[in-house]
Amino acid sequence: MKRQLCVLGLLATLVTATFAHEGHDHDEAGKKPLAVGNQAQRLADGTLFIPKSAQRGMGVLTLKAASETVARSLELPGRVIMDPHLGGRVQAMQPGRIEPAGPHGLPAAGSRVKKGEVLAWVVPASGAIERANQAATLAELKAGLGLAEKRLARLRDLADTVPKKDIDTAETEVLSLKGRIAAVGGGLSGREALVAPVGGVLAASNAVVGQVVEPKELIFEVIDPDGLHVEATAFDPIPLDQIAAATVAVGDQVVPLSYVGAPRRLREQALPLIFENHAAGAGLALPLGQPVKVQVKLKSTVQGLPLPASALVRNTANQVVVWVKTAPENFAARAIRSEPLDGRRVLVTGGLQAGERVVVQGASLVAQIR
Missing domain, CATH: 2.40.30.170 (Efflux pump adaptor protein, beta barrel domain)
Incomplete structure (x- = not known):
């Protein structure tokens, strides 16, 4: 009986030594999850x-x-x-209709352009009454120009007996009528050129053929x-x-x-x-x-x-x-x-x-x- 008790005590000591040796206890082992x-x-x-x-x-x-x-x-x-130094915007100055500037049509966004290149045209939009008034004014100016040219020719034929100032006045009147005819005629048949202000790449292109635009409307935007x-x-x-x-x-x-x-x-x-x-x-x-x-x-x-x-x-x-x-x-x-x-x-x-x-x-x- 005493021998059995001694054997059991020895086994318990060995088990304790196995699970809790020096420097390691059960609490420290629980702090390190595996x-x-x-x-x-x-x-x-x-x-x-x-x-x-x-x-x-x-x-x-x-x-x-x-x-x-x-x-x-x-x-x-x-x-x-x-x-602001190397970029620019192209805007319409008058109401009108967009037309392409060349056989290749309107430039697309991302295209490279040169300074001074015509990107598109704006054909002025005017009413029937306004165009009729301009046509009447043009006809009246042309008639006045014919009379002024005839009067200038007569004065030049009489240059020896007519004062020089009368001939100069007649010449000035002829030049004035020609300028007015050119201005009115350009208003009837002229068109506005949309020109690239700087060279670069088109960042925006809001133009479509036949599009009607208003003054100050942004048409193109060019960046460096x-x-x-x-x-x-x-x-x-x-x-x-x-x-x-x-x-x-x-x-x-x-x-x-x-x-x-x-x-x-x-x-x-x-x-x-x-x-x-x-x-x-x-x-x-x-x-x-x-x-x-x-x-x-x-x-x-x-x-x-x-x-x-x-x-x-x-x-x-x-x-x-x-x-x-x-x-x-x-x-x-x-x-x-x-x-x-x-x-x-x-x-x-x-x-x-x-x-x-x-x-x-x-x-x-x-x-x-x-």
Whole structure:
């Protein structure tokens, strides 16, 4: 009996030593949740377990955060506008009907035009009574011109006995009647030429053959293909003397802009800031009126961790977070503070340490793992 009790005590000691050895107890083991299986999953402490195969499937890429000193930036809403020096508009000066200027018809939007090129004709539109009055006036002027020419011829035949001033008066009257006839005749059969004020690309073409237009109606709009103007709107006071430059994102590219100036008059309680870029094809990068986000760079600097904007996601609490790779298959969320840097990057100013590996591609897919 005593031998059996000794054996049972020895077994209990061995079991206790197996499950609770030195430096590890049951409480500490419960604090480290373990992944079950080989599938991407969210662990009990909120971290993620993502196997290498799942990382490759989601296209997860990481980047080591590095501290840098960069220019402070402000993000302002803006829109693309026409360069007033290198662009222009073509408007009708009188009511009439649109006619093509050549055998190829009217130019389409996107066509290149030269300065002084006739884009279309406007045939004046007038009523029957008005045209009848002009025709009557023209007939009267022609009759008066015939009499004046005959009188001038008689005076020239009597040049030896007629004062020179009478001949000069008759010649002036003939010239005056010819000018009036030309003016009235041009009003009846003339047409207005719509001429390109500058060379460039047609940004808009609102003309159709046979279309009736009114005075001041916009027919064509010409822009410079190598000039881009952006107007940013500042609703809060900013130091204008601290503005250095700006950038705007166009797809995957960042287009640099130079600061032109700002008027000293508010428009709709906001101050417009003008930026420009003159480069090959800059004016074709964005259409007129396109809303954009302008990243205005100031002369002052700030230190932080630049990261691609694709690294930032929101969690269930609507906080801006980034996912940090803590182990080859483990990821943890970090709530951060950030500010805009340019059209593609942001500057993390808090919540992240330099040297941590941040998910910069596939972060939105990582955040969806449950």
